Amino acid sequence: MTTTASAIDGLYKPRRDTVEFVDVPQMAFVVVPGQGAPEGPAFAAAIQALYAVSYGVHFLVKKAIGEAPRVMPLEALWWVGDDDGQQALVEAVARGQGSMADTDRDRWRWQAMIMQPEPIDAALVAEAMAQARTKDLAALDRVALHTWEEGRCAQLLHIGPYAAEAPSLRRLHEAIATAGMRARGRHHEVYLGDPRRSAPERLRTILRQPVEPA
Numbered sequence: 001m002t003t004t005a006s007a008i009d010g011l012y013k014p015r016r017d018t019v020e021f022v023d024v025p026q027m028a029f030v031v032v033p034g035q036g037a038p039e040g041p042a043f044a045a046a047i048q049a050l051y052a053v054s055y056g057v058h059f060l061v062k063k064a065i066g067e068a069p070r071v072m073p074l075e076a077l078w079w080v081g082d083d084d085g086q087q088a089l090v091e092a093v094a095r096g097q098g099s100m101a102d103t104d105r106d107r108w109r110w111q112a113m114i115m116q117p118e119p120i121d122a123a124l125v126a127e128a129m130a131q132a133r134t135k136d137l138a139a140l141d142r143v144a145l146h147t148w149e150e151g152r153c154a155q156l157l158h159i160g161p162y163a164a165e166a167p168s169l170r171r172l173h174e175a176i177a178t179a180g181m182r183a184r185g186r187h188h189e190v191y192l193g194d195p196r197r198s199a200p201e202r203l204r205t206i207l208r209q210p211v212e213p214a
Contacts, residue, residue: 008115012073012190014157014206019175021211024150029075029113030054030125032142037105038076038162042139046112047074047196049132049139054114056128061119069117074195077111077186090183090209094173099166100187116145150188154181155208161200165207172207181211 008027014020030053032046054071061068079086080103092098100108116125125145132140154176158168176183190206198204 008117011155012192012206014155016157016159019154019156019172021152021154021179021181024153024208026147026149028116028120028145028147030116030143031111031113031146032139032144033109033111034139034142035107035109037108038110040106043076043110043112045137045139046142049137049143050074050112050114052132052135052137052140053125053128053143054116056131057116057120057124060124060127065119069120072115072117073193074191075113075115076189076191077113078189079109079186080107081109086186087184090185090187093169094177094183096170096173099169101166113146150208150210152181152212153188153208153210154179155206158205158207160203162203162205165205168207172209176209176211177214179211180214182214183209184212185210 008025011022011024030050032049034042034046036042051071051074058068058071078100080089080100089098089100089103093100122145125143129140129143154172156168156172156175158165173183188208188210190208192204192206195203
């Protein structure tokens with residue numbers, strides 16, 4: 001597998017005001033799974049651990065070969081219940097008859113993650129995790145390296161607060177239906193820039209939804 005930052009650039013640089021259909025190849029991610037509201041302590045701890053490991057790997061590669069791929073954006077998958085329950089929710093969202101906001105936020109399930117371009121591998125991630133143990137990181141022991149191929153997806157860039165995503169999500173699902181596709185699987189968000197340091201109105205979030213033929 002060869003997955004370089006340049007090869008996947010289009011996935012992380014969407015055109016404004018355009019729903020795009022993309023094929024997301026197999027990529028490696030450091031991930032932390034969890035449950036609870038995005039503003040809760042568990043999600044915050046996951047973000048801290050993922051950034052610590054990702055920057056640690058970045059500097060290990062740079063020290064070894066003189067240059068390193070950039071640290072990729074924070075991402076997260078969001079869902080509720082089991083796979084059947086999530087599919088029912090996705091279909092309700094597509095019909096405009098429901099949203100994750102209808103579910104108690106403490107029941108939201110998530111997987112926070114950061115993509116790791118080559119030449120980053122399991123050995124480098126393990127070394128970065130070992131170095132990060134000098135820091136007080138509550139979620140560090142839950143960091144793992146996974147490979148994942150998301151496949152065909154629709155995506156749209158949302159600019160503004162997370163709480164104002166509903167119109168963008170409606171537009172995304174309308175485009176999916178118009179293309180003769182249907183949504184499947186888990187809602188995916190890519191947080192461009194560092195969401196911890198951006199004003200709500202300046203937040204840039206890629207809303208990505210896996211799809212399949214209707």
